[in-house]
Amino acid sequence: MEKAFAKNLINIEPYVAGEQPKSDSIIKLNANENPYPPSPAVYAAISSFDAEDLKKYPPMDAAPLRKAVAEFYGLDRSCVFAGNGSDDVLATAFRAFFNSDKPILYPDITYSFYPVWCELLKIPYKVIPVDEGFNVHIEDYFIENGGVVLPNPNAPTTIGLGLEAIEELIRHNRESVVIIDEAYADFNDVNCVPLIKKYDNLVITQTFSKSRSLAGMRVAAAIADPYLISYLDAVKDSYNSYPMDAVAISAGVAAIGDRDYFQETRAKIIATRDRVTAQLRELGFILPDSSANFLFATHPDHTAEEIFLFLREKGIFVRYFKKPRIDNYLRITVGTDEQMDRLIEALKELIG
Ligand code: PMP
Numbered sequence: 001m002e003k004a005f006a007k008n009l010i011n012i013e014p015y016v017a018g019e020q021p022k023s024d025s026i027i028k029l030n031a032n033e034n035p036y037p038p039s040p041a042v043y044a045a046i047s048s049f050d051a052e053d054l055k056k057y058p059p060m061d062a063a064p065l066r067k068a069v070a071e072f073y074g075l076d077r078s079c080v081f082a083g084n085g086s087d088d089v090l091a092t093a094f095r096a097f098f099n100s101d102k103p104i105l106y107p108d109i110t111y112s113f114y115p116v117w118c119e120l121l122k123i124p125y126k127v128i129p130v131d132e133g134f135n136v137h138i139e140d141y142f143i144e145n146g147g148v149v150l151p152n153p154n155a156p157t158t159i160g161l162g163l164e165a166i167e168e169l170i171r172h173n174r175e176s177v178v179i180i181d182e183a184y185a186d187f188n189d190v191n192c193v194p195l196i197k198k199y200d201n202l203v204i205t206q207t208f209s210k211s212r213s214l215a216g217m218r219v220a221a222a223i224a225d226p227y228l229i230s231y232l233d234a235v236k237d238s239y240n241s242y243p244m245d246a247v248a249i250s251a252g253v254a255a256i257g258d259r260d261y262f263q264e265t266r267a268k269i270i271a272t273r274d275r276v277t278a279q280l281r282e283l284g285f286i287l288p289d290s291s292a293n294f295l296f297a298t299h300p301d302h303t304a305e306e307i308f309l310f311l312r313e314k315g316i317f318v319r320y321f322k323k324p325r326i327d328n329y330l331r332i333t334v335g336t337d338e339q340m341d342r343l344i345e346a347l348k349e350l351i352g
Contacts, residue, residue: 100146
């Protein structure tokens with residue numbers, strides 16, 4: 001029998017994250033995590049953290065982290081907001097900036113959390129199809145809207161747009177807020193931070209989960225004109241004044257402070273990515289050049305589902321989305337060289 005209060009419960013289809021298998025022997029290439037550990041500075045920050053400090057609330061507004069991100073980019077700290085992973089920051093931004101009766105715009109093939117937040121927050125939206133090659137065409141976004149959100153590079157397609165295209169997008173949408181989700185921008189040579197001083201309708205979200213190996217710590221930032229940052233703070237202070245805990249703030253400060261380690265890890269992933277792209281093409285895979293830390297590949301002779309299941313059987317987890325337009329593609333995170341060698345060996349076994 002249905003409970004009397006059932007009609008009051010939320011009816012929503014939540015986002016489904018990549019599987020988190022328990023076994024360490026699994027090669028985990030399904031959640032776009034960084035295969036390398038965090039910077040040694042993060043280990044030092046965590047081991048020297050005084051647990052007694054946990055009796056107090058964390059630093060107000062995660063101020064040390066905002067300051068560190070501002071310093072990294074040479075910005076004023078009033079341009080930075082910090083949150084508990086970019087999912088938290090993005091959800092806060094959707095709430096703060098997309099309060100219009102007009103639909104917000106984003107690509108049909110993109111981060112599948114966007115429609116979930118729209119449903120949750122009752123934000124109208126319109127999806128703009130990417131072309132056959134999964135390219136985003138900026139002109140398609142020159143229509144009336146209540147906001148725009150676009151990952152650059154896009155996920156799961158791996159395709160990045162240049163700064164000029166992004167600037168064009170922002171210039172044609174001066175009446176609404178444009179959020180550029182830069183979760184993977186560190187694996188590309190393009191980020192929009194230089195545009196912040198020019199455009200007061202631009203919001204950039206960045207995460208420490210990918211290029212800084214802190215997925216388990218939940219650390220992220222938004223960068224925007226201080227006027228928009230004040231709205232993010234107002235939303236944050238309307239549901240949770242302290243979304244970031246004290247340990248995460250210390251780890252984040254340490255991670256962003258170690259520029260050499262960041263550059264070294266990033267360069268390793270980019271080199272592995274480009275090598276594996278060529279190897280996959282040799283095996284007959286078709287895939288765009290990736291600007292991210294993952295690949296998006298299809299094969300003419302084997303279905304993506306077949307390859308996914310074959311790899312899974314071998315203990316190699318990649319991501320397969322049973323969704324229109326992309327149900328014959330696999331999203332493969334770039335792991336270490338050894339992990340990717342194992343992947344290529346397994347694929348050779350299947351494909352010959
Ligand atoms: N944006 C995109 C495009 C992503 O793929 C992800 C990772 N799932 C996120 C944002 C959120 O990452 P996090 O919450 O770990 O910062």
